[in-house]
Amino acid sequence: MSQHTFLTLDEVASNLKVTRQTVSKYIQAKELNAVKINKSYRITIKDFENFVNSNSTSQEPSISYLRKTKNCTLQYSDKSDDFEVVHGIFHGELRSLSNNGKLTPNKFIFGDNYFVMKKLLETHRGKVDLIYIDPPFGTGQDFNSIDEHPAYSDKLVDGEFLEFIRKRLFLIRELMSDSGSIYLHIDKKIGHYVKIVMDEVFGYQNFINDITRIKCNPKNFARNAYGNYSDMILYYAKHRDNQIWNDIRESMSEEKRKELFPKNHSKLGYYTTNPIHAPGKTLNGDTGLEWKGLKPPKGRHWRYSREVLDELDEQGLIEWSGNGNPRKIVLAKEHKGFKIQDVWEFKDKGLSYVEYPTQKNHDMLERIIRNSSHYNSIVLDCFAGSGSTLRVADKLGRQWIGIDNSTHSLNVIQKSFKEDNINFELLEYVPLD
Ligand SMILES: C[S@@+](CC[C@H](N)C(=O)[O-])C[C@H]1O[C@@H](n2cnc3c(N)ncnc32)[C@H](O)[C@@H]1O
The missing domain is CATH 3.40.50.150 (Vaccinia Virus protein VP39)
Structure with missing residues (x-):
C-alpha cells in the first residue's frame, strides 16, 4: 500500500473535530483500525472511511477535503515523524x-x-x-x-x-x-x-486565505517576465x-466618499439616497399598500413597513424630490467601512530606511x-x-x-x-x- 493513503492521529482528530485522546480511545476500543509505526499510530484512508461510514447517520459522509489534502502531500527525503x-x-x-x-x-x-x-x-x-x-x-x-x-x-x-x-x-x-x-x-x-x-x-x-501583498513599486525587469512586485501571506x-475574527473594515477614503456620498446636508453631513421600493409585488401585506398618498410603482413593493417609513420621515431621513418622489437618506457617517479583500498594498521601506x-x-x-x-x-x-x-x-x-x-x-x-x-x-x- 502506498504511503499516500496513511493518515496521522492528528489528521484524523482534525477531520473528526475531536482531540487526539478521543481518537486514541477509538483505536484502543478497536472501533478504528490503526498500525503503530515507531511510537506513533497511522490510519489508512480505507480504515478511516470505514470508521466514518459505520458511525455515519447520513448516506454520504463528507470526507472529500481529506482526499484532496492527501493527494497533495509533498515527498522529499528525510521527512521527520511529526510525533517525534x-x-x-x-x-x-x-x-x-x-x-x-x-x-x-x-x-x-x-x-x-x-x-x-x-x-x-x-x-x-x-x-x-x-x-x-x-x-x-x-x-x-x-x-x-x-x-x-x-x-x-x-x-x-x-x-x-x-x-x-x-x-x-x-x-x-x-x-x-x-x-x-x-x-x-x-x-x-x-x-x-x-x-x-x-x-x-x-x-x-x-x-482561510492566500493574501497577495504588494510589497514594492512596479519593477522594470530586463528579463522576459512580468514584474514581480508581490509576495504572499498564507x-x-x-x-x-x-x-478570532474581529472583522476589521477598511475605512472610506475621501475619494470614495465623494463618489458614494456626494450630497451634503447642513445637519446630517454627507449622504446619498436610495429608492424606498424594491422589485416584486406584495399581494396582501402592508408593503403593497398606499403610503402618504403613493402606491409602490408597478411590480414593486415598499422596502419597509409603512410604520417604519413614517418613522424615517419623522426623523428627516426621507428626501422628497420636487415632484413628490420619496427616497431614503443614507449617511456617510454610518458607513461601516469596506470588507477587506485578499490583495493588500503595504509596501516595505527600502534597506536604507530600516x-x-x-x-x-x-x-x-x-x-x-x-x-x-x-x-x-x-x-x-x-x-x-x-x-x-x-x-x-x-x-x-x-x-x-x-x-x-x-x-x-x-x-x-x-x-x-x-x-x-x-x-x-x-x-x-x-x-x-
Ligand atoms: C525575514 S527575517 C524576519 C524579519 C522580520 N519580520 C522583521 O520585520 O524585522 C527572518 C528572521 O528569522 C530568523 N531565523 C532564521 N532561522 C531561525 C531559527 N532557526 N530560529 C530563530 N530565528 C531564526 C533570522 O535570524 C531572521 O531574523
Missing part, C-alpha cells in the same frame, strides 16, 4: 538575562526557535492566539544590514528548507489556542510548496470558523493583529528579526513572545525597544547535556 518532532525530548532551559527591572509577560528569547518552542510547550501549549512569521524564504543568500552587518543566513533550500519550516509548524500548531490562527509570509518562488506543507500540518480544511486557523534587512511593514502587521487577536491575547513571532510584530503587538495591548537566533536581531531589539520604552524579559535558550 512534538514529543522528542531535548534537555535545555530558558535562562533569564534581564527584564528591565519591571514585571512583564512579554519576552524575547534568543535561540533556535525549534528548541525554544519545544521548551515553550511546557508552559504555553494551546495558549497562543496569533502567530505571524516571516521566515527565511529558502533563497540561498545571506542578508546584511545597510552597514554590512551580517543579520541572518538563508542557506537551506528545497526539501531541507521545507522540512525546516514543517518541523516548526508542527510546534506552532501545538502552541496555538483553539481559536488561534497563523499568518505565514513567504515569496512566490517557494510559497506554493509551503502551502502544501501547511495543508499537511494544519489540514486543508483550516486554510492564513490558516487551528479550527476553521472558530478563529534597522534590519527584510523588515516588514508595520501597518500590515497592525491589520493582522487587530483582526485576529484580542486585547491581552498572546502573539508569537518566532522569526522576529527587528521585532516588528512584537512592537505592533505591544502598541495594541497584546502580550507577545519573540524568538530569533541572530545576534544582530538581539542587538536591534534590545537597543530600539529600550529607546521606545518597550519592556520585556530577555531570555536565552541554553542546551543542557
Whole structure:
C-alpha cells in the first residue's frame, strides 16, 4: 500500500473535530483500525472511511477535503515523524538575562526557535492566539544590514528548507489556542510548496486565505517576465470558523466618499439616497399598500413597513424630490467601512530606511493583529528579526513572545525597544547535556 493513503492521529482528530485522546480511545476500543509505526499510530484512508461510514447517520459522509489534502502531500527525503518532532525530548532551559527591572509577560528569547518552542510547550501549549512569521524564504543568500552587518543566513533550500519550516509548524500548531490562527509570509518562488506543507500540518480544511501583498513599486525587469512586485501571506486557523475574527473594515477614503456620498446636508453631513421600493409585488401585506398618498410603482413593493417609513420621515431621513418622489437618506457617517479583500498594498521601506534587512511593514502587521487577536491575547513571532510584530503587538495591548537566533536581531531589539520604552524579559535558550 502506498504511503499516500496513511493518515496521522492528528489528521484524523482534525477531520473528526475531536482531540487526539478521543481518537486514541477509538483505536484502543478497536472501533478504528490503526498500525503503530515507531511510537506513533497511522490510519489508512480505507480504515478511516470505514470508521466514518459505520458511525455515519447520513448516506454520504463528507470526507472529500481529506482526499484532496492527501493527494497533495509533498515527498522529499528525510521527512521527520511529526510525533517525534512534538514529543522528542531535548534537555535545555530558558535562562533569564534581564527584564528591565519591571514585571512583564512579554519576552524575547534568543535561540533556535525549534528548541525554544519545544521548551515553550511546557508552559504555553494551546495558549497562543496569533502567530505571524516571516521566515527565511529558502533563497540561498545571506542578508546584511545597510552597514554590512551580517543579520541572518538563508542557506537551506528545497526539501531541507521545507522540512525546516514543517518541523516548526508542527510546534506552532501545538502552541496555538483553539481559536488561534497563523499568518505565514513567504515569496512566490517557494510559497506554493509551503502551502502544501501547511495543508499537511494544519489540514486543508483550516486554510482561510492566500493574501497577495504588494510589497514594492512596479519593477522594470530586463528579463522576459512580468514584474514581480508581490509576495504572499498564507492564513490558516487551528479550527476553521472558530478563529478570532474581529472583522476589521477598511475605512472610506475621501475619494470614495465623494463618489458614494456626494450630497451634503447642513445637519446630517454627507449622504446619498436610495429608492424606498424594491422589485416584486406584495399581494396582501402592508408593503403593497398606499403610503402618504403613493402606491409602490408597478411590480414593486415598499422596502419597509409603512410604520417604519413614517418613522424615517419623522426623523428627516426621507428626501422628497420636487415632484413628490420619496427616497431614503443614507449617511456617510454610518458607513461601516469596506470588507477587506485578499490583495493588500503595504509596501516595505527600502534597506536604507530600516534597522534590519527584510523588515516588514508595520501597518500590515497592525491589520493582522487587530483582526485576529484580542486585547491581552498572546502573539508569537518566532522569526522576529527587528521585532516588528512584537512592537505592533505591544502598541495594541497584546502580550507577545519573540524568538530569533541572530545576534544582530538581539542587538536591534534590545537597543530600539529600550529607546521606545518597550519592556520585556530577555531570555536565552541554553542546551543542557
Ligand atoms: C525575514 S527575517 C524576519 C524579519 C522580520 N519580520 C522583521 O520585520 O524585522 C527572518 C528572521 O528569522 C530568523 N531565523 C532564521 N532561522 C531561525 C531559527 N532557526 N530560529 C530563530 N530565528 C531564526 C533570522 O535570524 C531572521 O531574523
